[in-house]
Amino acid sequence: MALNFGYNISKPRVIDIDRNNLRKSVEIIRELPELQACIGCGTCTASCTAGNLTSFNFRKVHTLVRRGEYQGAYEELNKCMLCGKCRLLCPRGINTRGVIMLIKRKLGDF
Amino acid sequence: MSFYAPFTLPFIIGTTILFLVLIWKYLSWFFDLPRSDKRLIFKGIPTFATLRSLWEVVRECLLHVRIFKVDKRLGYMHASLAFGWFLLIAMGSLETIAYLGFKMVPLQGHVFFKYFAVANGITEHKAGWDFVMDFLLAVVLSGLLMAWFKRLHSRSVGMRRTTRHVLGDRVALSFLWFIFPLRLVAESITVELYGGGSFLTASFGNLLDLIFGHTLLSYAYEPAWWCYSIALCGFFVAMPFSRYMHIFTEVPLIFLRNYGLRATSRKKSYDNFEVQACSRCGVCIDPCQLQSVLNIDSVQSVYFVRDRRYNMLTQQVAQNCLMCGRCADKCPVGVNLLTLRQNSRDAMRNIPAERRYDYFKGLDRSEGAGRVGYFAGCMTLLTPRTMTAMEQIFEAVNEQVWWADRNGGVCCGRPLKLSGETDSARKMMRYNTELFRKHNIRTLVTSCPICLKVFKEDYDLEGIEVLHHSEYIERLLRNGRLTLEKGVTNYTYHDPCELGRGGGIYEAPRTVIEAVGALVEAEHNRRDSLCCGSSLANTVINDASQLRLASALTEELERTGADSIVTACPLCKKALSRTAKERVYDLAEIVAEHITK
Numbered sequence: 232m233a234l235n236f237g238y239n240i241s242k243p244r245v246i247d248i249d250r251n252n253l254r255k256s257v258e259i260i261r262e263l264p265e266l267q268a269c270i271g272c273g274t275c276t277a278s279c280t281a282g283n284l285t286s287f288n289f290r291k292v293h294t295l296v297r298r299g300e301y302q303g304a305y306e307e308l309n310k311c312m313l314c315g316k317c318r319l320l321c322p323r324g325i326n327t328r329g330v331i332m333l334i335k336r337k338l339g340d341f
Numbered sequence: 342m343s344f345y346a347p348f349t350l351p352f353i354i355g356t357t358i359l360f361l362v363l364i365w366k367y368l369s370w371f372f373d374l375p376r377s378d379k380r381l382i383f384k385g386i387p388t389f390a391t392l393r394s395l396w397e398v399v400r401e402c403l404l405h406v407r408i409f410k411v412d413k414r415l416g417y418m419h420a421s422l423a424f425g426w427f428l429l430i431a432m433g434s435l436e437t438i439a440y441l442g443f444k445m446v447p448l449q450g451h452v453f454f455k456y457f458a459v460a461n462g463i464t465e466h467k468a469g470w471d472f473v474m475d476f477l478l479a480v481v482l483s484g485l486l487m488a489w490f491k492r493l494h495s496r497s498v499g500m501r502r503t504t505r506h507v508l509g510d511r512v513a514l515s516f517l518w519f520i521f522p523l524r525l526v527a528e529s530i531t532v533e534l535y536g537g538g539s540f541l542t543a544s545f546g547n548l549l550d551l552i553f554g555h556t557l558l559s560y561a562y563e564p565a566w567w568c569y570s571i572a573l574c575g576f577f578v579a580m581p582f583s584r585y586m587h588i589f590t591e592v593p594l595i596f597l598r599n600y601g602l603r604a605t606s607r608k609k610s611y612d613n614f615e616v617q618a619c620s621r622c623g624v625c626i627d628p629c630q631l632q633s634v635l636n637i638d639s640v641q642s643v644y645f646v647r648d649r650r651y652n653m654l655t656q657q658v659a660q661n662c663l664m665c666g667r668c669a670d671k672c673p674v675g676v677n678l679l680t681l682r683q684n685s686r687d688a689m690r691n692i693p694a695e696r697r698y699d700y701f702k703g704l705d706r707s708e709g710a711g712r713v714g715y716f717a718g719c720m721t722l723l724t725p726r727t728m729t730a731m732e733q734i735f736e737a738v739n740e741q742v743w744w745a746d747r748n749g750g751v752c753c754g755r756p757l758k759l760s761g762e763t764d765s766a767r768k769m770m771r772y773n774t775e776l777f778r779k780h781n782i783r784t785l786v787t788s789c790p791i792c793l794k795v796f797k798e799d800y801d802l803e804g805i806e807v808l809h810h811s812e813y814i815e816r817l818l819r820n821g822r823l824t825l826e827k828g829v830t831n832y833t834y835h836d837p838c839e840l841g842r843g844g845g846i847y848e849a850p851r852t853v854i855e856a857v858g859a860l861v862e863a864e865h866n867r868r869d870s871l872c873c874g875s876s877l878a879n880t881v882i883n884d885a886s887q888l889r890l891a892s893a894l895t896e897e898l899e900r901t902g903a904d905s906i907v908t909a910c911p912l913c914k915k916a917l918s919r920t921a922k923e924r925v926y927d928l929a930e931i932v933a934e935h936i937t938k
Contacts, residue, residue, distance in 0.1 A: 265883060280719050283749035285700045309697045312752035312769065313760055314719035315877050319915050324884025332660075332690075332760065332880055339692065 251299025255337050259296065259330075266293065266330055268323040275317035275327055281310045289317060289327065296334055305338045342441075342461045344450035348567040352449055355574030362581040363589055366617075373610035378602050385600030394599040402591050403427060407673040411624050412499030418491065419622075421484030423588070429477045436470045452573075455528050456566055459535045466537040475539035478528075481521050489518070502632065504623035504643050506584070507651075513579035519572040527565040530558050584647075587620035591674055594618040604680040606763050606799075608688050615676050619646040625668035625678070630872055634893045635886050637661065642668045642678040649685055657881065659685050663890075664759060664878030666842040670868055686761030693764040701772045706748040707780060711741030714782035714805075716773075716796075718789030719752050720911035727788050727911055730933035731810060737936045738822045743780050745773075755795035759878045766799075774800055786813045788929060790840035790910045791877060797844065809840060811850040811909050811928050818856055825935045830858040832931070833903035835894070835917065836870035837910030850909045850928050857935040861903040871897065873908075875916035892920040907931060 260266060273290050281287045287310040296304050308331055317327040374382075385391070400406045403424050409416030434451050440463060450457055487498060495503040506514065525545060532538030533546030534555075550558060580586060594614045602611050625642040632638050640661040648654040662682055669678040715735070721727050728747070735742045754769035777785060785802065787793050788810040796807045808816070817823035832854050840846050847867045854860045865871050874882075874890025895917055898906050906921055908914050909928045917925045 278723065280722075280749065280752055284704060284751070309694055309765075310700065312719075312754075313756045313762075313877075314752040315756055315912075316719050316723050319720075319723060319875065319912075321884075324888075326880065326883055328756075328760075328877075329880045336690075 246295075246298045246300060248298060253299045255301060256297050256299050259333055259337055263326065263330055263333055265323075265325050266297070269293070269325060270323060272322060274320045274322060278316045278320050280312050280314045280316060285310055287311065289331070293330060293334065296338070301338050305335060308335050308338075342457075344447050344457055346453075346456065346460065346566075348563065348570045349449040349453060350570070351567075351574035352452065352570040352577075355577035356448065359577040359580055366581065366613075367593060370610050370613045374602075375609055378609070378611060381601045382597065390599040390601075391596070394596045397595045397599070398592055401595065401674075402588075405673070407675070408622075408624075411671060411673060414487070415498040415500065415624075418484050418487040418498055421480050422488065425477055425481040425484060429474070429481065432473055432477060436467075436474060439467060439470055440465075453566065453570070455531050455537075458537075459531060464536075468539065471537055471539040471542075475541040475543075478521065478525060479541050482525065485518060485521055500623065500627060502623065502626045502638070504621050504626065505638075506621065507647065509579065510583050510621065513576060513583035513585050516572050516575035516579060517585070520569070520576060523565070523569040523572050527569045530562050530565050533558060534562060584619070584621040586617045587674065590614060590618040594674070598675070604677045604684065606680070606684055606687055606758065608684045612681060612684065615681060616646055616650045618674050619643065619650075619676050620674060621647060622673065624671050624673055628667035628671050630663065630665070630667070630874070630890055630893070631661070631882070634874075634890050635882065637882075642672070642676075642682070645682055645685075646676065646678070649681070654685060654689075656689060659689060660760075660879070661881035662879060663838075663872045663874070663876040665838040665872035665876060667838075667869075667872070670842055683759060683761070686759075687763045688761075690761035691763050697765050698768045698772075701751055701768065704751065704772075705776065705779070706750055707743060707745050707776065708747060709741070709743045710780070711743045712781075712783040713740050714743045714745055714777060714780065714785045716745040716750075716753070716785060716787040716789075716792055717747060718787055718792040718911070720791065720915070721788050722746070722749070724911040724914055724927065727914070727927040727929050730927065730929035731786075731788060733933040733936065734814065734817070734823065734929060738817055743782055745776065745780075750776075753789075753792040753795045754799070755791050756877045758795065758799070760880060770795070770800055774802065777802065777805060784808060784813075786810055788909075788911065788927070790837045790844060790846075791912065794839045794843050809844070809846055809849070809909070811840075811846065811853055814928070814932055815849040815852050818853065823932075824937045825856045825932065826937045827856065828858050828935060830905060830931075831861050831903040832858050832905055832907045832926075833861045833863050833898050833901040834866070835863070835873070835898060835906060835908040835913055836867060837908060837913045838870070838872050838876065840909055841870055842868060850907075853928055853932060854907060857931050861901045863898050863901050865897065873910075873913040873916035875912055877912070887916070888919060891916045895920040895922075905931075 271290060276282050276288050276290045279287060279289060287307060292304050292307050311331050313328055315328055321327055405416060405420050405423065408419050433454060437446050437451050437454050440458065491498050491503060529542045529546035529549055532542045533550050538546060597611065597614055604612050604615055621643050623643050626632055629641045632641060640658045645658055648658055659682060664679050666679055672678060715731060717728050751769050751772050753773065754766040758766040782805060784806045785796065786808050790809060793807065793809045796802060834850060834854055836847065851860055871894045873894055874887045899922065905923055906917060906925045907928055908917060908925065914925050914927050
């Protein structure tokens with residue numbers, strides 16, 4: 232029986248890297264190792280043309296993909312217009328457009 | 342009179358195979374053309390386009406004017422081989438007529454006339470014809486020598502680098518290189534044994550006689566002709582499958598191009614004519630900055646077209662290109678290299694997603710109202726100084742402006758199109774077109790050449806005039822609506838690829854700069870200008886490489902000694918700012934600074 236205490240506990244959101252299938256993630260990092268240089272500053276997301284119009288968040292998507300959370304990543308990346316602003320602003324000089332195209336190519340069937 | 346000898350058999354077989362393959366290829370390409378293309382051809386045949394094409398065939402397929410424009414030595418090398426060989430064939434036919442009068446002589450009778458003249462007992466020698474044929478052979482051999490030397494030292498014909506060929510091409514090339522020396526040997530032996538000849542064959546025959554003796558030469562007589570015939574056969578069989586396919590394919594290509602056929606963002610049968618008309622001469626290698634600055638030498642247009650022709654194109658090669666257009670500008674065949682690369686990318690990447698960009702629906706963040714619309718484009722939103730300057734200019738001339746995307750908007754679609762996702766790019770194009778129509782603008786001004794190019798080429802904007810801001814400002818100056826105070830600053834101008842080679846706009850920005858100061862031209866300018874390296878077309882090279890390309894360019898611009906660098910593209914501005922010592926200006930900024938109150 233459920234007691235209503237006026238609050239509840241959120242479902243735990245834990246990324247369990249040991250249980251995730253990292254094969255695609257490893258392939259992606261191998262092809263574009265510079266993605267590991269990401270410091271997660273979020274400049275890409277702040278400047279994003281699509282992010283300005285929707286909730287698209289490139290930093291979140293590529294971080295999740297690297298952790299093996301591929302669900303929905305392809306659909307999310309399809310919001311990107313590939314305009315290239317993020318690439319110009321990235322303080323680590325990551326080839327973000329290359330990353331987007333690579334992830335889409337790798338995860339096209341997810 | 343008999344014109345048959347066993348040694349002609351390889352030649353006859355080779356020629357037959359060559360023409361059968363050619364006819365098969367051309368017919369199948371033609372039948373695969375879309376109906377609209379076929380209609381263009383049939384409509385074009387009875388027009389002046391046919392005559393124009395004939396003239397162009399003479400200029401380009403025989404005289405090769407465009408190669409001479411690249412480099413005179415290279416032009417001579419090619420023309421002596423190609424035009425020289427053509428003249429050998431043409432004059433050879435006239436020679437047979439001179440000796441035998443007008444009568445049917447089979448092909449091998451013309452080609453091996455020296456042999457058949459002897460075999461048919463013609464003893465008379467026409468010294469004039471002997472001289473002409475010897476002279477032409479000497480011209481061809483001189484071209485051959487240059488071609489040999491070019492393989493060792495390509496700079497001798499004005500090329501820093503020449504193409505690395507695949508095995509098939511090397512085989513064809515070897516046969517080609519053997520044809521003329523073997524012809525010289527065969528003819529010289531004939532002349533030495535049976536008389537005739539002129540300065541080349543007679544003297545070379547004498548020399549052979551001195552070295553080998555008369556008996557040996559008479560033994561070598563038939564084998565020499567056999568070797569010549571076999572070399573011809575080898576070349577003809579290899580021709581339609583190697584780079585030498587360009588010899589014949591340029592002819593239909595010129596006709597089709599003049600009838601208005603063009604490569605499009607989708608692959609189609611017409612592309613075959615363009616791809617196989619590429620001679621892999623390698624003229625496109627030297628202008629490529631990926632080669633000259635970054636030493637990447639496997640992705641240039643010549644290798645791209647080759648890989649595409651033999652179905653071995655990889656993502657790496659197709660995607661690694663700045664699409665600056667420097668190669669296409671130099672191509673002596675005029676192959677539409679950029680469109681071919683773009684439609685290859687389309688074939689490799691285009692995955693139509695029905696629900697993609699559904700979020701565009703009902704989106705409208707534009708503000709203001711007016712007959713003039715201003716589309717900043719994503720890149721201008723990153724360089725807000727350009728936009729502020731444009732605002733000042735609009736204010737100074739009291740223009741009522743509709744701001745399409747000042748508060749964020751949808752990309753023009755060109756970056757997506759360049760990366761091959763053509764269908765998705767169309768969705769953006771459709772959205773923006775509807776937006777422009779909805780706000781009823783008459784003029785569309787953009788400060789981004791990337792947007793400008795796609796507006797002009799892919800959008801259906803009938804009734805709306807599309808202007809780059811340089812053209813718009815130049816028009817304001819011409820109409821006297823805007824007056825500028827001329828300063829004393831020296832500016833150097835960088836031609837953005839998409840604006841210059843891509844859009845043909847060279848003079849408007851220069852006129853504007855000269856209205857506010859003095860202009861100093863950089864070493865590479867106008868059609869020959871360099872790329873800033875940040876091109877949206879390339880998704881392969883990394884940041885460090887982009888930086889090296891940019892610094893090579895800024896070094897050149899700073900060498901002019903100008904006070905400031907000006908460009909007319911927000912992306913170029915961003916790229917140059919990273920390596921330039923001084924602030925890099927957009928054209929609009931220097932104009933806004935000099936408006937007379």
